[in-house]
Amino acid sequence: MDHVAHELRSADANRADQSIGPIGSSARYQLLDIQFLGELYGGDKEYAGFMLETFLDSVLPEFALVHQQILAQNWEEVYPLTHKLRPTLPMVGLTHLEAPLILIENLLAEREQADRINTVWQDFYTTLQSQQPLLEAEWQRYLTTPDL
Amino acid sequence: MMLKCIIVDDELMARLSLQRLCEQHESLEVVAVCENATQALTILAEQPIDLIWLDVEMPGLSGFDLLDRLPVLPQVILTTIKTEYAFDAFQYQVTDYLKKPITQTRFKVAVEKVMTAMRKNEQVRMVNDKAIFVKNDGRYVRVPYDSILYVENTGDYVKILTGQQSFVVYTTMKSLEEKLGGQFLRVHRSYIINLDKIVDIEETNLVVASKVIPISRANKPELMSRLNLL
Numbered sequence A: 001m002d003h004v005a006h007e008l009r010s011a012d013a014n015r016a017d018q019s020i021g022p023i024g025s026s027a028r029y030q031l032l033d034i035q036f037l038g039e040l041y042g043g044d045k046e047y048a049g050f051m052l053e054t055f056l057d058s059v060l061p062e063f064a065l066v067h068q069q070i071l072a073q074n075w076e077e078v079y080p081l082t083h084k085l086r087p088t089l090p091m092v093g094l095t096h097l098e099a100p101l102i103l104i105e106n107l108l109a110e111r112e113q114a115d116r117i118n119t120v121w122q123d124f125y126t127t128l129q130s131q132q133p134l135l136e137a138e139w140q141r142y143l144t145t146p147d148l
Numbered sequence B: 001m002m003l004k005c006i007i008v009d010d011e012l013m014a015r016l017s018l019q020r021l022c023e024q025h026e027s028l029e030v031v032a033v034c035e036n037a038t039q040a041l042t043i044l045a046e047q048p049i050d051l052i053w054l055d056v057e058m059p060g061l062s063g064f065d066l067l068d069r070l071p072v073l074p075q076v077i078l079t080t081i082k083t084e085y086a087f088d089a090f091q092y093q094v095t096d097y098l099k100k101p102i103t104q105t106r107f108k109v110a111v112e113k114v115m116t117a118m119r120k121n122e123q124v125r126m127v128n129d130k131a132i133f134v135k136n137d138g139r140y141v142r143v144p145y146d147s148i149l150y151v152e153n154t155g156d157y158v159k160i161l162t163g164q165q166s167f168v169v170y171t172t173m174k175s176l177e178e179k180l181g182g183q184f185l186r187v188h189r190s191y192i193i194n195l196d197k198i199v200d201i202e203e204t205n206l207v208v209a210s211k212v213i214p215i216s217r218a219n220k221p222e223l224m225s226r227l228n229l230l
Helices: A002-020 A034-041 A045-071 A075-085 A095-110 A114-130 A132-144 B012-023 B037-046 B063-068 B086-091 B104-130 B173-180 B220-226
Strands: B003-008 B028-034 B051-055 B075-080 B096-099 B131-136 B139-144 B148-153 B158-162 B166-169 B184-188 B191-194 B198-201 B205-208 B211-214
Touching (some): A034 B104, A045 A132, B003 B012, B003 B037, B028 B037, B037 B051, B037 B063, B075 B104, B148 B211, B173 B184
Antiparallel strands (some): B148 B191
C-alpha cells in the first residue's frame, strides 16, 4: 500500500517538475520501465505502440471489472482476474504496479483481511487511473525517441 | 526444421505477444491461438502439433489438466507468472518454463531448447527405424531390419534369424511384431517374416531363404494384400 502511495506521489512530483521546466533524459520516465520495454520489444516501436493500444482499449476495462468484483466482495472472481491481468502491467512498462497485485493475490490465498484487500486495491486502482495521462504521455515520448 | 505450434493463454496481450514472437521466428509456424485448454484439445485432436506454448492458470481446464488429457506429449513450454509450478513442470518433463511477460532473449533460448530436443528425437527415431537392438551375451547387438529373415516363437522365447546369426530373446511375438513394424508380417502364430525375404509362396506355406514357413488361414488375406501380385 505504501509502495503504491509512493508511486503516486512520485508521479505527481514528476508532473510538477515538468511544469517547472526541462528535465534530464534519465529523469524523464518516472512511470515506464524503459529497460524492460527494450527487452520485450527490442527496437520495434510500432509493435510496442500496438501493445499499448491493446492495453488501453482492451485490458484497462478489465481492471474496472476487478474493481466491481472487489466492491461486491466476490473474492472467488477476483483472484483469476488479478492473476490474469498482472503480467499486462510490465508489458506497458508499469513494472512497479505489479507489487500491489501480488499482495492482493497473497491476501486472497489467505482468505482473510477483506478490509486490507479493499485498501490495497483502492490505492492501486486510483494510482492506475490517475497515472493514465502520464502513462500515455511517457509512451508518446518513448515511441518517438530514437535509440530507446 | 519447421515446427507447428499452438498458443494457449486466456490473456489477450500474452497471446498477441507470443504470436508476434513466433511469427518472427523462421522455424515456427503458428497453427492456432487458443483462449482456453478446451479449444486447444480440439486443435490437438485434429492435427499433429510439435510445440505448445501453454499458460498454467486458466479458467476451466488448467494447463496441467490439458497435459493430463494428451496421450502423447509434444514439446511443451509453460508460460506463467508464478515460479511455484516449477516442480510440476519438472514432473511433466516440459521443455522449458517461462515467466511472463516473455522477453525476446528468453523466447529465443526456449525455442533453441525445443529445436535441440526435436533433433535428438529425430536422431533416435532414425536409428530405431532401421534396426533393433537385441541383448546377446550381456550386451546389446544392433540387428538391422534388412538382415532379419524371420522370427520364430519357441515358447517363452523368440528366435530372431538373420542370414548369419540367430538371437534368442525373452519377449513375446506380439511385442516384437509391434516393434518391427512395416516390412514384417505375422503369417502364423509361431512366425513373423520379413516380406522382402520371401522366395516363393504356396497354398499353405512360404519359403524364406531355405526355410519353409507355414501360413495360417487367418493371416493369409493380409499377407496377399501386402504383396505386389500380378
